[in-house]
Amino acid sequence: MSMEMQHVSYVYETGTSYEQTALHDINLKIEDGQLIGIIGHTGSGKSTLIQLMNGLIRASSGQVLFHGKNIYDPDFKMKELRGKVGLVFQYPEYQLFETTVLRDAAFGPKNQGLSEEEAVKKAQDALMTVGLTEQYWQMSPFELSGGQKRRAAIAGVLAMEPEVLILDEPTAGLDPRGRDELFAQIQKMHREKHMTVMLVSHSMEDVADYAQRIIVLDQGRILYDGTPREVFAHYKELEQAGLAAPQVTYLMHELQARGLPVNTDIITVEEAKKEILKLC
């Protein structure tokens, strides 16, 4: 098992008048190789959760285990954890800074202590993985389009060859084609490299299409944790938590309410089409 959280709570500004509990008693097990969607309203604790996972912030109470080891043990190597749990922030392209795309992607592995040659090799592999072929490597990151910049920034994290890749709203601001392409690449990486992928998303349609498991956060607590089908069955409760179900899920409920014999546990267009065609 790659990651576990036991009774984790996180409080901001303890002891001041701004004290605010961001996470309450979180218990989670993340198995190797899963593709997990994390959803929750703004301020529900998603960003806090993912920052805890690579040790950027420290839990106020509780434990975080990586491969069974407590990451807060004095002899635990936090720097290694940060290489193994790669975190891609929102709008990561704002963090591109090097003179070429290749140098930018090589920055992480170089920082991990690899030789120039090794770091460049890893950067090249990572750039290929995100679909940025050799023609882009010597360009300035700022010459790339929005979607390409995003992928270049993700390559910078991938180059450190993390076991767990966490992406905070990776498709925010991308156009539909860019969104589809990036999700296809994330899926491919997940399949081919058996990487554990966690993605924070506000698009219910996207997590329904791509995730194997969905964790729903509401006001710092885990509201649901299950397959997309299980989670979106609670569409009314999700709305109360500031979320929604995919449009097709609502559609099936409305058709059923009109007396049509359809299943309502439908979460993708493809499934909805099959179910409606059964009416023929």
Next chain:
Amino acid sequence: MSFIRARKLNHEFVRRDENGEVKEVVKAVIDVDLDVEEGQFIAILGHNGSGKSTLAKHLNVLLNPTGGSLWIDGMDASVEENTLAIRKEAGMVFQNPDNQMVASVVEEEVAFGPENIGVPTEEIRERVKNSLEAVGMTEYRDHSPNRLSGGQKQRVAIAGIVAMEPKCIILDESTAMLDPHGRREVLSTVWDLNKKKGVTVILITHYMEEVVQADRVFVMNDGEIAMKGTPKEIFGQMKQLRELGLSVPQITKLAYELHHAGLPIPGDILTREELVEAICQWKCSM
């Protein structure tokens, strides 16, 4: 004359090398003709880099056309004396709220705009209160904007514009960072302003669902307006939209697939209600 009127509007970015020599000329907006009537709800779609934001930045004179002409509410945007007056009439909300926050308390943040244009103090209080209510951020009025999440910051930024009571609000992918609830809130807020106060809305978005109720949709591609029409006219052309890097709402996609599978369902459906009715007409009566 229309509230917004652009004729052959062009914008070129000139890139220079270290010696100041022209390295490249990028045509971001090419020969755009645009007419928007006061009180309309307009949506602009287009892939990343299609020129949407560059065009939008002309509407409150953050950029000036390098060719062609633009009038806002009868004022020529290229005349410098009109700049401030146009900015008062056309408020812009950007994609990333972090770049828009200036004050240390939410209420002050919202008050910044009206203060700047000389609204009397008592009225500012009233406007700030109403604007925060409109975006659902009243309970955070005495918080620091820094401590808010991305979505909450965006709602504060919108409140700041609303407090200036402009004739036109331009939202440049302002919902890109919001959760479904936040998106619904922001959209219903701008729809409210549009319907009740007659505020003209220009919505730039990558969420196709947000566009289905708009009066008119413009689709940009490589700096030009590639398609324009009602949402039904636009989303009825799924193939062309795909070629332009866009998509259609999930419900439209399903209706299209059902239509092509031979069911008696129109292929240009936009909303759930329409699709439920179409399926019921086909099945419920049998």
